[in-house]
Amino acid sequence: xxxTFDWIKAHTLLFVSTLIFIFLIAPNAxxxxxxxxxxxNKYNFIWNRFSTNAWKNPCASSDMCSSIxxxxxxxxxxxxxSTVLGTMVAFAMMRYRFRGRTFLNVLLFLPMAxxxxxxxxxxxxxxxxxxxxxxxxxxxxxxAHVMFSLSYVVVTVKARLAGMDPTLEKAAADLYAxxxxxxxxxxxxxxxPGILAAALLSFALSIDDYIITVLTAGNEVTFPMYxxxxxxxxxxxxxxxIGSTMLLITLAGITFAQVPQIIKTRKA
Amino acid sequence: MTTLTEAPPKASAVLGEPKKKRNLLPYILxxxxxxxxxxxxxxxxxxxVSASVQTGSLDMGFKVTWNWANYSATFSTYNTEIVHSxxxxxxxxxxxxxxxxxxxxxxxxxGGKWKNLLMALVIAPAFTSFLIxxxxxxxxxxxxxxxxxxxTDLRITNLxxxxxxxxxxxxxxxxxxxxxxxxxxxxxxxxxxxxxxxxKIDPRLHEAGRDLYCSGYxxxxxxxxxxxxxxxxxxxxxxxIPAVGDYIxxxxxxxxxxxxxxxxxxxxxxxxxxGYPIASAMGVILTFGTLAIVLAYVKKAGSEDLL
Amino acid sequence: xxxxxxxxxxxxxxxxxxxxxxxxxxGLDLSxxxxxxxxxxxxxxxGKTTTLRxxxxxxxxxxxxxxxxxxxxxxxxxxxxxxxxVFQNYALFPHLNxxxxxxxxxxxxxVKDVKKQVDDILALVELGHLAKRKPTQLSGGQQQRVxxxxxxINQPQVLLLDEPLGAxxxxxxxxxxxxxxxxxxxxxxxxxxxxxxQEEAMTMxxxxxxxNAGAIxxxxxxxxxxxxxxxxxVANFLGQSNLVAGTVTGKxxxxxxxxxxxxxxxLPAERSRVETGAVIIGVRPEKVQLAAxxxxxxxxxxVLTGGVVSDASFIGVSTQYLVKMPWGQELAVFEQNTGxxxxxxxxxxxxxxxxxxxxxxxGSQDIEAGAEIDDEAAK
Numbered sequence: 010x011x012x013t014f015d016w017i018k019a020h021t022l023l024f025v026s027t028l029i030f031i032f033l034i035a036p037n038a039x040x041x042x043x044x045x046x047x048x049x050n051k052y053n054f055i056w057n058r059f060s061t062n063a064w065k066n067p068c069a070s071s072d073m074c075s076s077i078x079x080x081x082x083x084x085x086x087x088x089x090x091s092t093v094l095g096t097m098v099a100f101a102m103m104r105y106r107f108r109g110r111t112f113l114n115v116l117l118f119l120p121m122a123x124x125x126x127x128x129x130x131x132x133x134x135x136x137x138x139x140x141x142x143x144x145x146x147x148x149x150x151x152x153a154h155v156m157f158s159l160s161y162v163v164v165t166v167k168a169r170l171a172g173m174d175p176t177l178e179k180a181a182a183d184l185y186a187x188x189x190x191x192x193x194x195x196x197x198x199x200x201x202p203g204i205l206a207a208a209l210l211s212f213a214l215s216i217d218d219y220i221i222t223v224l225t226a227g228n229e230v231t232f233p234m235y236x237x238x239x240x241x242x243x244x245x246x247x248x249x250x251i252g253s254t255m256l257l258i259t260l261a262g263i264t265f266a267q268v269p270q271i272i273k274t275r276k277a
Numbered sequence: 278m279t280t281l282t283e284a285p286p287k288a289s290a291v292l293g294e295p296k297k298k299r300n301l302l303p304y305i306l307x308x309x310x311x312x313x314x315x316x317x318x319x320x321x322x323x324x325x326v327s328a329s330v331q332t333g334s335l336d337m338g339f340k341v342t343w344n345w346a347n348y349s350a351t352f353s354t355y356n357t358e359i360v361h362s363x364x365x366x367x368x369x370x371x372x373x374x375x376x377x378x379x380x381x382x383x384x385x386x387x388g389g390k391w392k393n394l395l396m397a398l399v400i401a402p403a404f405t406s407f408l409i410x411x412x413x414x415x416x417x418x419x420x421x422x423x424x425x426x427x428x429t430d431l432r433i434t435n436l437x438x439x440x441x442x443x444x445x446x447x448x449x450x451x452x453x454x455x456x457x458x459x460x461x462x463x464x465x466x467x468x469x470x471x472x473x474x475x476x477k478i479d480p481r482l483h484e485a486g487r488d489l490y491c492s493g494y495x496x497x498x499x500x501x502x503x504x505x506x507x508x509x510x511x512x513x514x515x516x517x518i519p520a521v522g523d524y525i526x527x528x529x530x531x532x533x534x535x536x537x538x539x540x541x542x543x544x545x546x547x548x549x550x551x552g553y554p555i556a557s558a559m560g561v562i563l564t565f566g567t568l569a570i571v572l573a574y575v576k577k578a579g580s581e582d583l584l
Numbered sequence: 585x586x587x588x589x590x591x592x593x594x595x596x597x598x599x600x601x602x603x604x605x606x607x608x609x610x611g612l613d614l615s616x617x618x619x620x621x622x623x624x625x626x627x628x629x630x631g632k633t634t635t636l637r638x639x640x641x642x643x644x645x646x647x648x649x650x651x652x653x654x655x656x657x658x659x660x661x662x663x664x665x666x667x668x669x670v671f672q673n674y675a676l677f678p679h680l681n682x683x684x685x686x687x688x689x690x691x692x693x694x695v696k697d698v699k700k701q702v703d704d705i706l707a708l709v710e711l712g713h714l715a716k717r718k719p720t721q722l723s724g725g726q727q728q729r730v731x732x733x734x735x736x737i738n739q740p741q742v743l744l745l746d747e748p749l750g751a752x753x754x755x756x757x758x759x760x761x762x763x764x765x766x767x768x769x770x771x772x773x774x775x776x777x778x779x780x781x782q783e784e785a786m787t788m789x790x791x792x793x794x795x796n797a798g799a800i801x802x803x804x805x806x807x808x809x810x811x812x813x814x815x816x817x818v819a820n821f822l823g824q825s826n827l828v829a830g831t832v833t834g835k836x837x838x839x840x841x842x843x844x845x846x847x848x849x850x851l852p853a854e855r856s857r858v859e860t861g862a863v864i865i866g867v868r869p870e871k872v873q874l875a876a877x878x879x880x881x882x883x884x885x886x887v888l889t890g891g892v893v894s895d896a897s898f899i900g901v902s903t904q905y906l907v908k909m910p911w912g913q914e915l916a917v918f919e920q921n922t923g924x925x926x927x928x929x930x931x932x933x934x935x936x937x938x939x940x941x942x943x944x945x946x947g948s949q950d951i952e953a954g955a956e957i958d959d960e961a962a963k
Contacts, residue, residue: 011492015493022379022383022387023387025379025380026379029376029379029380030398030399032376032461033398033465034398034402035413036402036410036411036413036414036461037405037410039413039416039417040405040413052415054415054419055416055419097309098307098310100306101302101304101306102307104303105300106300110580111575111579113307114580114581114583114584115571115572115575116311116314116318117314117583117584118580119318119568119571120314120318121515122514122515122518122519122571123518123564123567124518124523124563124567125519126522126523126524126538126539126543126560127522127564127567128318130542130546130556130557131318131322131324131557131560131561132317133546133553134324134327134553135317135320135321135324135325137328137339142338153317155313155317156313156317159310163310163584164584174673174675174678176673176675177675177677177678179642179662180669180671180676180677182641182642182661182662182663183640183641183663183668183669184668184688184689184692184734184738185663185664185693185738186688186692187663187692195679213403213404217405219408220522220524223543223547233406233408236406236408236412237408237525240412240528244415248409249413251406251409252406252409255406256402256404260401263394263397
């Protein structure tokens with residue numbers, strides 16, 4: 010009797026999980042599909058007929074493409090800044106003793122837990138009161154993006170550091186490596202995957218952000234802002250093209266990350 | 278074996294760990310990141326408080342007039358939106374937990390060598406523009422689409438109409454579709470902390486449970502569930518709080534009847550010439566609500582598990 | 585003077601380490617001659633690993649000094665000491681292959697051309713064919729040899745081994761013990777081996793120091809420690825001992841006589857740590873033989889009568905007996921299986937042994953010290 014129950018239970022889990030996976034993936038599939046649609050009206054919601062038009066003319070709306078350029082630029086700068094700052098914090102937390110750990114933990118947790126709209130509006134008031142209401146723009150967007158992605162970088166790098174054998178650095182010192190040499194030759198190579206993952210994460214968070222960005226953007230228009238604003242009057246297939254491109258790049262990235270692992274396991 | 282009785286070398290400290298002298302290095306490493314957060318996260322909370330009691334307009338500038346009326350105005354004028362935000366967030370959090378726990382459990386205990394890949398697949402959709410993905414639901418749930426047609430045929434839409442979740446056979450632009458979209462967007466935020474905490478559980482504890490007379494369900498109830506509780510709480514915090522302020526789903530998948538507080542804040546801040554102070558007031562309320570919840574958690578469970 | 589060039593014996597004077605109120609190492613005085621194979625033996629928590637870490641520089645002493653030859657290295661950083669460690673978990677760099685792991689120390693010291701030295705040392709440990717592999721692709725025993733090679737190649741004045749064979753299975757461990765001894769004899773470096781396995785220590789070391797609660801109980805060659813232990817701790821920790829409480833009744837012609845539970849026992853005076861008062865008589869189980877109650881016991885031997893066999897375990901090489909004595913104590917006897925008939929439990933027997941194999945310890949010591957592994961620190 011229990012055997013049958015176990016079978017059902019084991020497979021219910023599989024069944025439910027598969028359903029949830031489909032739920033998560035469906036919109037991506039739809040987006041991919043509809044990038045090949047020629048919408049009958051201004052909204053790309055209903056299938057009309059197959060066409061590669063959108064892929065051939067991705068920048069039919071020049072506003073959209075300039076917003077993409079802006080988003081990518083901001084994302085790159087924010088990625089570099091938050092990765093550097095966040096990695097430094099992660100190292101300090103994992104390798105040293107210092108006072109104020111609780112304060113630091115809470116300070117890092119809050120931006121992940123807080124509603125984006127509160128971070129956006131409070132930043133807006135900060136800039137209004139310090140640099141004036143005309144100061145909103147590229148710089149303020151970058152500042153905001155670094156602010157909210159910092160915590161995610163710290164968490165990611167911290168996790169990687171935690172998985173590192175602490176005796177390795179001692180072994181290096183035992184083998185005549187000065188602290189700088191130990192860092193360069195042992196610590197850094199082993200943490201690098203975590204740092205890269207954190208960089209990618211902060212890039213993704215930045216390029217996709219709407220709420221905080223719109224409140225600190227002033228007159229600039231990023232890609233998410235473009236999509237949101239134009240949603241009221243049109244949703245062209247080009248938007249699905251951009252979304253699909255982002256998806257494919259992400260999937261390619263994940264695949265390439267797995268390849269060295271697969272090769273390693275095959276060889277051994 | 279000679280015993281030399283010279284004075285001890287001066288580097289020896291009196292007790293404990295002499296190597297860890299007052300080291301400045303950690304503080305130097307922490308400074309830039311911490312300063313960034315203090316200046317651009319903490320201090321703005323204070324400027325927002327100050328802004329919330331200002332009056333004026335975008336053209337003429339704002340001045341502090343101690344206009345506390347903004348706070349009472351928030352609750353009186355916008356109480357529908359506040360209620361919407363709370364109800365949708367609670368519904369979203371609960372549903373995310375119900376759906377996310379089995380998924381996290383499955384990946385953690387049945388995933389085997391595919392664990393990392395499966396988790397990557399759960400997170401990956403989140404890496405493509407969530408605005409566009411939310412828009413995709415417009416297609417999937419559109420009245421002309423297969424999904425809704427099936428639901429109408431099966432009378433599911435009828436039932437949902439009776440429950441007040443939707444109007445007529447129209448699934449979109451309803452409270453249902455808003456919460457649906459929220460669940461979709463926030464599910465990874467629930468699953469990730471749940472998975473992290475479930476993954477740490479030694480599977481041999483399950484065996485110990487079975488050995489000590491627990492059935493499958495009871496093993497979960499008395500062994501797995503308590504051990505996964507930190508992950509559950511973290512997942513709940515990381516879902517509920519951001520959900521309260523979220524309005525993308527309400528905007529794209531909702532209707533004028535499903536307005537939430539986030540939309541109000543954006544409108545007042547960006548589109549109302551006089552609205553900046555009241556938007557700040559609402560932001561302050563949300564911020565302190567968040568702080569209260571997080572600090573209550575830290576008091577109970579300490580801060581080490583947070584990150 | 586450049587500490588990396590220090591040469592000579594390893595000397596520890598008054599070496600102490602305290603962690604808050606807990607003293608891990610208590611005023612250790614030790615001199616280890618250059619080129620010897622030295623073992624620090626003790627149960628977990630006795631301070632041996634802490635001592636090792638202080639010698640390597642990975643731990644700072646609370647008090648005391650460390651010298652290599654005439655050069656003091658007490659506060660020198662680990663990367664400036666001519667000391668290398670073979671870690672318990674090997675600590676091989678996972679991102680480097682075997683060749684680069686082994687070459688690591690040489691390169692950090694600025695040696696440009698490492699090929700010959702690396703090839704030679706890999707040949708010494710018989711791993712030349714695996715030079716391009718990564719540590720995770722090697723077995724436990726192979727990783728262990730890489731760890732040894734990585735340290736040896738630097739020709740340190742002192743090579744520290746922190747329970748390096750703990751993770752290996754029995755047969756492999758035996759093999760590695762012989763290997764390490766052979767390597768040490770070949771290269772002539774000072775090896776300091778930390779272990780809790782007394783068989784290992786006795787197999788490999790020229791000199792053993794038994795440590796207990798941060799201090800040395802006895803220092804000497806394996807034979808000295810085994811055949812003539814100085815304290816009950818050493819007697820119980822190293823192998824097994826039969827310890828019987830008694831009182832000295834006299835000393836004459838280099839022979840000490842003792843009265844124990846109504847029996848008369850004699851031992852050479854140089855093997856007794858006390859000459860009056862309370863004494864603990866000791867004899868190793870393999871030195872003792874059993875005689876049936878009707879058998880004749882040869883003259884000149886110490887005899888204890890009235891025992892009853894309570895357990896007889898056939899081990900293959902020997903039979904291990906437990907004999908219950910009239911005063912309640914159970915004594916152990918290991919008899920080689922030379923074909924003699926085995927005494928069944930319940931048989932009345934007498935124990936006898938060559939008096940010159942007896943040792944005498946201070947009667948005020950704890951007769952159980954070192955016998956059981958305690959969770960708390962011994963003493």
